[in-house]
Amino acid sequence: MNTPLFRSLRAGALLSLLLPLASTSSVTDWAARRPATPLSKATPTARPLQGAKPDPAVIAQFGLYNDSKLQNLITAKGKAMTAVSDRPGDYGFTVVDSPIINAFATPDGHVYFTRGIMAYFNDEAQFSGVLGHELGHITARHGQKQQTRSTIAGIGMILGSVLAPRVMQSVGGVAQQVVGLGMLKYGRDDENEADGLGVKYSTKIGYDASHMADFFQTLSRTEAQSGSSIPTFLSTHPNSADRYTRVKGLAAQARQSVGNRTLAVNRDQYLRSIEGLTFGEDPRQGFVESGVFYHPDLKFRFPIPSGWKSQNDPDKFQMAEPNGKALLVFLGASGSSLEAAGQSLAKSIGVASANASKTTINGFPALVFEGDQQASDQSSSSSTPAHVLAQLIQDGNSIYAFVGLAAPASFSTYAPQFQQAAQGYARLTDASKLSRQPEHIHIRTATGTQTLASALASAGIPSKRYEEMAILNGMKTTDKLPKGMLYKVVGR
Numbered sequence: 216m217n218t219p220l221f222r223s224l225r226a227g228a229l230l231s232l233l234l235p236l237a238s239t240s241s242v243t244d245w246a247a248r249r250p251a252t253p254l255s256k257a258t259p260t261a262r263p264l265q266g267a268k269p270d271p272a273v274i275a276q277f278g279l280y281n282d283s284k285l286q287n288l289i290t291a292k293g294k295a296m297t298a299v300s301d302r303p304g305d306y307g308f309t310v311v312d313s314p315i316i317n318a319f320a321t322p323d324g325h326v327y328f329t330r331g332i333m334a335y336f337n338d339e340a341q342f343s344g345v346l347g348h349e350l351g352h353i354t355a356r357h358g359q360k361q362q363t364r365s366t367i368a369g370i371g372m373i374l375g376s377v378l379a380p381r382v383m384q385s386v387g388g389v390a391q392q393v394v395g396l397g398m399l400k401y402g403r404d405d406e407n408e409a410d411g412l413g414v415k416y417s418t419k420i421g422y423d424a425s426h427m428a429d430f431f432q433t434l435s436r437t438e439a440q441s442g443s444s445i446p447t448f449l450s451t452h453p454n455s456a457d458r459y460t461r462v463k464g465l466a467a468q469a470r471q472s473v474g475n476r477t478l479a480v481n482r483d484q485y486l487r488s489i490e491g492l493t494f495g496e497d498p499r500q501g502f503v504e505s506g507v508f509y510h511p512d513l514k515f516r517f518p519i520p521s522g523w524k525s526q527n528d529p530d531k532f533q534m535a536e537p538n539g540k541a542l543l544v545f546l547g548a549s550g551s552s553l554e555a556a557g558q559s560l561a562k563s564i565g566v567a568s569a570n571a572s573k574t575t576i577n578g579f580p581a582l583v584f585e586g587d588q589q590a591s592d593q594s595s596s597s598s599t600p601a602h603v604l605a606q607l608i609q610d611g612n613s614i615y616a617f618v619g620l621a622a623p624a625s626f627s628t629y630a631p632q633f634q635q636a637a638q639g640y641a642r643l644t645d646a647s648k649l650s651r652q653p654e655h656i657h658i659r660t661a662t663g664t665q666t667l668a669s670a671l672a673s674a675g676i677p678s679k680r681y682e683e684m685a686i687l688n689g690m691k692t693t694d695k696l697p698k699g700m701l702y703k704v705v706g707r
């Protein structure tokens with residue numbers, strides 16, 4: 216691996232808050248086994264419906280989840296729904312490699328489900344309801360009204376927030392964006408319409424749409440549970456107490472409209488299809504443990520400022536002060552030398568006067584510069600440009616950068632934390648971290664009538680994870696499982 220693994224981000228991605236990232240950035244992948252794809256030079260205006268292929272920017276951000284069984288399932292059901300939809304078209308359907316529980320549609324006509332949401336469905340009827348909901352956003356053209364919103368959250372949105380405190384306050388701080396995928400946010404009316412279309416389309420292809428409502432309860436439970444998998448679907452899809460009741464009612468009407476014919480749920484088929492699914496964070500792509508970020512494949516580690524939020528993306532690792540007052544981004548810098556990488560980075564983050572100095576950080580050749588970020592868009596006239604500290608470290612053939620940002624007035628408060636993170640950068644040699652593997656979903660069969668808790672116990676699940684597993688199964692720990700019933704567990 217002698218290419219720079221974190222590539223530089225262009226100024227457009229860093230400075231434009233409201234433009235679709237795909238049109239302005241050159242975000243590429245940091246993990247070599249996910250080859251980078253050049254992005255099209257699309258304009259930020261409405262793109263034609265060409266959603267059959269996934270957007271390279273989305274794939275660069277999240278990675279493709281390589282599982283032909285799940286990819287075939289989403290494509291088959293998506294195509295079947297497209298055919299009975301209100302606006303048939305050449306739409307596409309893709310499962311992406313993110314542990315976050317989310318599903319989203321892009322206005323170009325592509326629907327993405329994360330492996331995180333695939334883990335939490337408990338039957339094909341739930342899956343199809345949500346698929347129909349997302350397809351509904353496309354067929355009802357909801358995204359067309361949202362063209363100027365970013366389709367994927369990235370450094371641009373977050374740095375944009377630093378540049379525009381008003382925006383930051385309106386979303387309750389950077390941290391909220393750091394944990395989310397930041398997808399399109401639709402209005403309540405659009406959500407209700409999409410729910411109705413989800414019921415309609417999934418019923419039309421033969422599924423019991425009432426199960427879609429049940430899935431909302433699973434989402435609410437995952438939201439209530441603490442953990443790394445925040446159900447972004449809920450934050451981008453405003454929930455309400457009556458949404459469950461409304462969808463149940465619509466599903467009952469839809470059932471009548473098809474003459475009360477038997478509608479499929481396909482629980483066992485669905486569960487069999489997710490056997491082996493990667494669950495939670497994939498530590499091969501980097502993981503956080505006890506305040507330290509480890510990357511087993513790239514073989515480095517560094518400490519996260521104490522108490523800060525973090526988010527690991529394929530192309531960068533972001534750390535945010537809990538109230539959004541400072542941001543530290545770790546990413547790859549491209550260039551044939553530290554100086555070249557520094558110049559390129561200074562240009563891309565819009566620091567005008569970079570007084571770069573060569574130094575050594577924790578034994579690694581390094582380059583450091585500091586300056587004010589120049590606001591480039593007219594909308595930021597009322598906001599404060601950020602002050603930036605960039606610390607570039609050369610580790611073998613790779614150059615990495617720690618880019619710290621804060622408002623000029625509070626910069627000195629956070630500069631020591633930016634420096635401590637870089638000073639803590641080190642090669643990863645701990646075998647237990649280097650060999651870390653992800654967890655997977657495994658499907659087990661109840662051997663006699665037993666409660667979910669006793670079934671989990673017999674599968675060797677520690678009791679502290681019973682509630683998490685109950686949510687994953689859409690059950691309570693006290694629910695009875697008849698002999699032969701399938702259930703999910705999680706293990707290596």
Ligand SMILES: [Zn+2]
Binds near residue numbers: 348349401406452
């Ligand atoms: Zn929606």
